[in-house]
Amino acid sequence: MIQLKDITRFYKAGSVNTYVLRRINLDIREGEHICIMGPSGAGKSTLLNIIGMLDEASEGEYRFLDYDVHGLKEKQRSQLYKEFIGFVFQSYHLIDELTVYENLETPLLYKKIKSSRRKSMVCDTLDRFQIVGKKDLFPSQLSGGQQQLVGIARAIIAEPKLILADEPTGNLHSEEGKKIMELFTRLNEEGVTIIQATHSEQNAAYSKRIIYLRDGWLVDKL
Amino acid sequence: MIRNYFKIALRNITRNKAYSLINITGLAIGMACCILITMWVVDELSFDRYHENAGRIYRVTHELTLGGTSRTAPLVSLPMAPALVEEYPEVINAVRLSRVPRTPVQYGDKVFYEEGILFADSSVFDIFSFPLVEGNPGNALAASYTAVLSEATARKYFGDEDPLGKTIIYNGSSYYTVTGVVKDVPRNSHFTFDILCSYKTLVEDQPWRSAWGNIGDFGYILLEKNADYRALENKLPALIDKHLGDALKQVGASLKLFVQPLTDIHLHSNMVGELGSNGNIVYVYLFSGIAVFILLIACVNFINLATARAASRAREVGMRKTFGAMRSKLIRQFVSESILFCFLAVILSLVLLELFLPLFNSIAGRELSVSFWRSPWFIPGLLGLVLLVGLAAGSYPAFYLSSFQPIRVLKGDLKSGRSNARFRSVLVVFQFTISIALIAGTVIIYNQLNYVRSVNLGFQQDQVVVISNMNKFQLYQQESFRNEMSGLAGVVDVTLSSGVPGKSGGYLQNFLPEGFSEDQSQLVRVMKIDEHFLSTLGIELASGRNFSEEIASDSVESVLINETAAAMFGWDEAIGKIIKQPDTQSPERDYISHKVIGVVKDFHINSLHEPIEPLIITSKYEPWLETIRNLSVRLAPGNIRNTMDLIKDRWSAFSSNLPFDYFFLDETFARQYREDERLGNLVLSFSLLAVIIGCLGLLGLSSFTAEQRTREIGIRKVLGASMTGIVRLLLKEFTLLVLAANVIAWPLAYFVMKRWLEGFAYHTDIGPGTFIVTGLIALAIAILTVSYQAVRAAVLNPVKALRHE
Incomplete structure (x- = not known):
């Protein structure tokens, strides 16, 4: 599903290049549950962003499904987002002005799904995440764990093949975090590919494959 | 999708009440000004166009050159108009009008002084569209000593009686039979009248008028469809030569006739002895310009505030992009949001309009009414305005907001708007340039009005009462x-x-x-x-x-x-x-x-x-x-x-x-500046509004900059900065902008107002004092506006400010 070949990412700071990722080679097959681990500044988020096409590699080759990501236009990329990818962020990034229901609905609007079907999809998801009672609340009225629940619900509502989660439990206490990870495991069993970046050994325990990053290099062990 | 946008927009509006209020009020004031001025301009442009033949009616004017001086006047002599019909086939019809001074008219025991008496040929009803309510337009003024009254005048003299056939006494000694009643002349005419008397009376009673050289009447002609009035004008020297050539040669004079389209008279003609006080195309341009500029000031507010608080929308933009929203979609979202703002603003502006129309009318000396709203293009025009302003104000913020890279905004490291600060500065300078130029214009106009009132006229005008009949x-x-x-x-x-x-x-x-x-x-x-x-x-x-x-x-x-x-x-x-x-x-x-x-x-x-x-x-x-x-x-x-x-x-x-009819000399003399005073009051009003809108924007903007710099201010305070030091820091930025605006506005105001002053043979000079005063006014207003936020930021407890991060 994902093939990274010699992916390097650096930022220009004056005349010096600061390397964040160095020659990453990575193959990810559909249905995997991968955990990217490493200390702060190791390049976890950058790698996740590159996989999510939010960021672009400075050098190297990236194939997503059968597309060469490097040559994609904005339109094709947004098409891929819509079709295949759901994002989950550490700080949830729900839209403050929209209710839980409307937040869930928004990705479907971009997929141009008809109103009646949209309604049933949102209701199903609310049901499944057991947040029906909260559907008319605004994000600011929810606890962190509940917000992340909505965040994940929003990420999977459009039935993506791939979920990219950047420190999904970073702002949650352990009980909430555990629930989220169980949710990921269940989704993975249903066939969704999950890649998460995390600090937490506890989270890593849920995944089937762990890759380690240190100072931008892919390493076998920390 | 639209519903989603709509919800977000509405919730944004209600959530940020101060921001929305500033934006909507500013836009509404701007739009109200714009609608008001448009109404005025449309009214100006509508003059004389209600005549069915409007495009084919022309006025004949002349220029007489004698002893090196030339005089133009909208006048011809009695035989000229009929001669034009006779000699040139393209001239279908002609009418002569003769004006008389204030004259008493009597019916029974009612005597009134009438200002609006014109002597007219009966063809006046064929050429102009003055429909008769009673009487026969074909012969109403055909006989001498006949008169046609306007509806209002007829009511004044006759009440419920039938005016036809009644006799009115003109100037105490002449008896005129009323042969018709004409609908009151629309106000948007370059001339109006209350009573028309038959021109034939003059022809018969004042034979000396029939001399070709006795120029003192107004002449209007009706041309054939598609006739070229300039071609006709070129043929007229021959006519003059034939009838007046010798006489002119004898005194070394030359006389030229000109043909002037009826629809040009109100805005393009300002000769000595016009039938009414005409408008001026320059003012139409001037006020259209002011309307556009005031609207732009309001748009600038919107742009500035929207970009200043972009950070608060950034996350939404980032998220939407990860959902697969294209940039074009986001642009559409933000533009429709600004159109929604404008829609709310236009509703408020209509309320403002309703409230302030009477005030505007009294300042501008107009009778514009809200019945104007019933015209078929009012609603489309309004929607057009909403779209136009929505696009003008919303495009830049939309492009700016939609350009955010999700990776950066979602990481939360958006450096809020530093790069945009310069652009915002330019816009603030632009706003203040316009405001300052308008203030300077106001000051100059009032200076001149003051001058014309206080200058030594060469005679003593006070306490002189004049009986003028x-x-x-x-x-x-x-x-x-x-x-x-x-x-x-x-x-x-x-x-x-x-x-x-x-x-x-x-x-x-x-x-x-x-x-x-x-x-x-x-x-x-x-x-x-x-x-x-x-x-x-x-x-x-x-x-x-x-x-x-x-x-x-x-x-x-x-x-x-x-x-x-x-x-x-x-x-x-x-x-x-x-x-x-x-x-x-x-x-x-x-x-x-x-x-x-x-x-x-x-x-x-x-x-x-x-x-x-x-x-x-x-x-x-x-x-x-x-x-x-x-x-x-x-x-x-x-x-x-x-x-x-x-x-x-x-x-x-x-x-x-006879009724006692008098006037005070000083009042009558001062009345000659009524149009100038109107202009002064209008420019004053609009510059006040421009300043208010600009200040609204500045208030909003300064609160955002103060907010953005909360942390900086906190650190400075911890390091020992005094409160006044902080206030000065915050004021400095805007003060510099206002000073820059002054530099641009001064020459602008100077050149425009110099042209206005040239309309006076005697005028004040534009001294540096005017500009210094203007600059100080603008600066004071700006500092007052900004200092509220500056002081608030400065007194904030630094602990709070730093915890904020």
């Missing part, structure tokens, strides 16, 4: 009434004259001053006075003497001239010089000679728009030139009401109960 009496009657007046307690002096300052009225006549050859006639205005004129009005003699009752030759042979006339004739010593005048009554074209006995110091007989003209002043006994109309009474200070009552009593006895 003496012309129906014989000279001996006028004199006996004058003597009676001068004996009244509270009366200082009394004089009889043809014209008074502010209402000169006199015709231009051609004269042959000493030292000029026969083909070098000079065109000079004439006034007729008695020996009390100079003393009553406080006009001084430069040399020579006044008219005197004791000297018999003064009665017809002597004249006074003013200094300008002496200069025009090139006379260093004018006393004793002879001025000859062709005797129009004698077939041999003899000359009548006048001797100059005195030179009066120049006084302003017209407004300060006009330069002082050369003037020849004849004695009251001079038989041909001018008629004595005015009795001017100088009152002693104090108890003026009592004196006025006395004068009124005497007038009633003298005039056998």
